[in-house]
Amino acid sequence: MTVVSNKGIILKETPKGIPKVDEHFELVHRTIDIENLKLGENEVVLKNMYLSLDPYIRPVILSNPASVGKIVFGYGLSKVVKSNNPNYKVEDLVYASTANIGWEEYSHFKSDAAFTLKHVNKELLKDTPLNHHISLFNVGGLTAYAPLMSIGEPKEGETIFISTAAGSIGQIVGQIAKIKGLRVVGSTGSDEKVDFLLNELKFDAAFNYKKIGIDKGLSKHCPNGIDIFYDNVGGETLDITIDHCSRFARIIMCGMTSQYNITNPEEKYKFKNIDKVFLKQIRMQGFSAPQYKGTDFEKACRRDLAEWVRAGKLIYKEDVSVGIENVAKGFVDMLNGKNIGKAVAKLSD
Amino acid sequence: MTVVSNKGIILKETPKGIPKVDEHFELVHRTIDIENLKLGENEVVLKNMYLSLDPYIRPVILSNPASVGKIVFGYGLSKVVKSNNPNYKVEDLVYASTANIGWEEYSHFKSDAAFTLKHVNKELLKDTPLNHHISLFNVGGLTAYAPLMSIGEPKEGETIFISTAAGSIGQIVGQIAKIKGLRVVGSTGSDEKVDFLLNELKFDAAFNYKKIGIDKGLSKHCPNGIDIFYDNVGGETLDITIDHCSRFARIIMCGMTSQYNITNPEEKYKFKNIDKVFLKQIRMQGFSAPQYKGTDFEKACRRDLAEWVRAGKLIYKEDVSVGIENVAKGFVDMLNGKNIGKAVAKLSD
Numbered sequence: 001m002t003v004v005s006n007k008g009i010i011l012k013e014t015p016k017g018i019p020k021v022d023e024h025f026e027l028v029h030r031t032i033d034i035e036n037l038k039l040g041e042n043e044v045v046l047k048n049m050y051l052s053l054d055p056y057i058r059p060v061i062l063s064n065p066a067s068v069g070k071i072v073f074g075y076g077l078s079k080v081v082k083s084n085n086p087n088y089k090v091e092d093l094v095y096a097s098t099a100n101i102g103w104e105e106y107s108h109f110k111s112d113a114a115f116t117l118k119h120v121n122k123e124l125l126k127d128t129p130l131n132h133h134i135s136l137f138n139v140g141g142l143t144a145y146a147p148l149m150s151i152g153e154p155k156e157g158e159t160i161f162i163s164t165a166a167g168s169i170g171q172i173v174g175q176i177a178k179i180k181g182l183r184v185v186g187s188t189g190s191d192e193k194v195d196f197l198l199n200e201l202k203f204d205a206a207f208n209y210k211k212i213g214i215d216k217g218l219s220k221h222c223p224n225g226i227d228i229f230y231d232n233v234g235g236e237t238l239d240i241t242i243d244h245c246s247r248f249a250r251i252i253m254c255g256m257t258s259q260y261n262i263t264n265p266e267e268k269y270k271f272k273n274i275d276k277v278f279l280k281q282i283r284m285q286g287f288s289a290p291q292y293k294g295t296d297f298e299k300a301c302r303r304d305l306a307e308w309v310r311a312g313k314l315i316y317k318e319d320v321s322v323g324i325e326n327v328a329k330g331f332v333d334m335l336n337g338k339n340i341g342k343a344v345a346k347l348s349d
Numbered sequence: 350m351t352v353v354s355n356k357g358i359i360l361k362e363t364p365k366g367i368p369k370v371d372e373h374f375e376l377v378h379r380t381i382d383i384e385n386l387k388l389g390e391n392e393v394v395l396k397n398m399y400l401s402l403d404p405y406i407r408p409v410i411l412s413n414p415a416s417v418g419k420i421v422f423g424y425g426l427s428k429v430v431k432s433n434n435p436n437y438k439v440e441d442l443v444y445a446s447t448a449n450i451g452w453e454e455y456s457h458f459k460s461d462a463a464f465t466l467k468h469v470n471k472e473l474l475k476d477t478p479l480n481h482h483i484s485l486f487n488v489g490g491l492t493a494y495a496p497l498m499s500i501g502e503p504k505e506g507e508t509i510f511i512s513t514a515a516g517s518i519g520q521i522v523g524q525i526a527k528i529k530g531l532r533v534v535g536s537t538g539s540d541e542k543v544d545f546l547l548n549e550l551k552f553d554a555a556f557n558y559k560k561i562g563i564d565k566g567l568s569k570h571c572p573n574g575i576d577i578f579y580d581n582v583g584g585e586t587l588d589i590t591i592d593h594c595s596r597f598a599r600i601i602m603c604g605m606t607s608q609y610n611i612t613n614p615e616e617k618y619k620f621k622n623i624d625k626v627f628l629k630q631i632r633m634q635g636f637s638a639p640q641y642k643g644t645d646f647e648k649a650c651r652r653d654l655a656e657w658v659r660a661g662k663l664i665y666k667e668d669v670s671v672g673i674e675n676v677a678k679g680f681v682d683m684l685n686g687k688n689i690g691k692a693v694a695k696l697s698d
Binding site: 238246253256268269270272277 | 629631
């Protein structure tokens with residue numbers, strides 16, 4: 001069995017609006033002969049175990065015409081199965097950055113790209129489940145923790161509102177905020193997810209924005225205003241929430257999922273409430289997780305999240321699509337808000 | 350001469366758009382008998398020397414229906430001429446907050462309001478001109494310095510863009526930024542003010558936005574992007590400038606003069622570029638000077654500004670209207686952008 005299946009998923013065309021599985025993606029059947037593959041200096045072959053299915057893939061990768069006809073770029077957790085690189089041994093578990101691996105079963109790292117692989121923390125692996133390492137102990141955890149601490153500066157007794165609260169990042173933000181003594185309110189898109197937020201994550205309040213809308217939801221559940229808004233949605237959700245913010249509120253701009261599927265700039269949302277950012281002395285700040293690499297926030301994040309997971313104070317819910325055949329569906333479902341928790345694809349054990 | 354003139358200016362009606370001198374204001378002739386005036390406990394009588402004519406008076410005071418038919422609330426520098434308060438002696442120079450004094454020659458402080466009066470720094474008065482104490486060594490200086498340092502976090506070599514750069518606050522911000530080694534670019538509304546910025550304040554670049562527009566002005570004068578934007582204008586100026594900001598830029602929201610004269614909410618400017626605050630990891634933050642009172646920023650501000658003025662590194666240009674009769678005209682001219690430097694009214698020596 002030296003030749004094995006190496007199926008992958010190709011982008012057929014750049015989508016307008018939310019992509020459709022059959023229209024925009026194609027499963028291609030390929031093989032890879034690992035044993036006889038000749039590796040150049042420093043090259044490695046990875047068996048991809050988990051792919052992380054994240055909203056940013058939509059605007060960053062799928063909108064790029066250069067992506068058409070190629071395996072979709074991915075990001076995930078992989079195992080080294082062949083190596084000609086002294087830094088990576090067979091069986092090592094590594095994170096591969098976007099543009100290094102793709103939506104495929106195996107990835108052959110050419111040239112020096114392998115140097116961008118990062119080892120999974122072995123110490124932490126001993127007493128935490130592997131699937132927590134895809135995102136929680138990696139970019140996802142950092143994306144939640146670092147801006148919440150550095151931009152949000154949470155104080156006990158304050159109220160935080162989180163949009164897409166049952167998603168990949170929202171669930172971590174909410175639980176950290178609970179641990180820090182805040183009143184935590186979340187919006188999400190189904191009653192099932194409201195239950196998850198209230199009963200599993202122990203949010204103080206949660207509402208289905210599709211039923212009551214953001215404005216009414218906030219009037220009801222944040223009657224005394226919002227001190228921190230962790231936003232994944234942008235657009236009208238952000239605009240309305242500005243109106244509900246208290247003086248000196250902090251708005252952490254983590255994403256703009258409402259805008260990712262808009263291709264015509266004229267359709268972009270126009271904000272009415274920016275004068276209130278000024279009038280209420282609000283701080284509104286965008287970030288990207290890599291800016292925290294190597295900072296004290298990253299160190300504290302790794303330490304605190306591991307401690308909270310071990311102590312049972314923080315859970316991490318995943319929505320797993322199994323097999324390369326289901327990656328595109330899992331991704332599109334996530335864009336349509338069908339996931340509860342972090343959307344991942346599991347390709348192998 | 351125990352009875353003296355105490356003319357004042359009354360708001361006739363709340364204006365729509367920019368107020369007009371004759372339509373919205375009325376000079377009223379009153380007198381005050383200082384010698385025979387009986388003061389209650391803690392009361393004082395002030396002779397108002399300077400009034401500070403600031404844009405915020407338009408939305409905060411003139412738009413308030415409760416202001417109609419009354420002396421316009423003011424803010425300024427006054428001299429105690431009669432006192433029944435142990436904290437204030439005759440001849441003391443004090444700052445009176447908005448709502449305590451008004452656009453009038455004398456103000457009689459009733460009840461305990463006098464306790465909100467603040468003494469002018471006597472030490473600093475010894476070797477600095479009195480008119481610098483109206484704003485530069487008071488709220489104006491703090492408004493420029495504290496957010497520039499705390500929100501802007503200026504670094505040598507960065508580019509700062511300042512809107513209404515030849516105004517009250519812009520001129521201070523620009524000079525501080527020069528002292529800190531930044532490249533300083535300003536927009537303003539006349540060629541005369543462009544000259545002032547380039548030749549007197551030594552800005553690196555300045556342009557007349559009425560001639561070339563903000564977008565073209567920034568393309569020309571900030572070809573490598575903007576690291577700090579100190580904004581007094583809001584609306585379209587802010588929106589366009591977001592587009593010219595660099596990654597990790599800081600936007601200091603000091604005012605929204607473009608929006609103050611809008612009374613119909615439908616006419617408020619709608620922002621197109623807020624997604625770029627997220628995409629470029631920009632920090633956008635409103636502030637009001639009082640939030641810095643008692644902080645280290647305030648202490649550093651007092652120390653640095655005094656040192657720079659004494660060393661001749663910082664000048665402070667004023668646009669002075671003389672006499673109570675000219676207060677309304679000076680204020681309206683300021684709203685119309687006719688002032689170069691800080692608009693003040695001088696009521697007495």
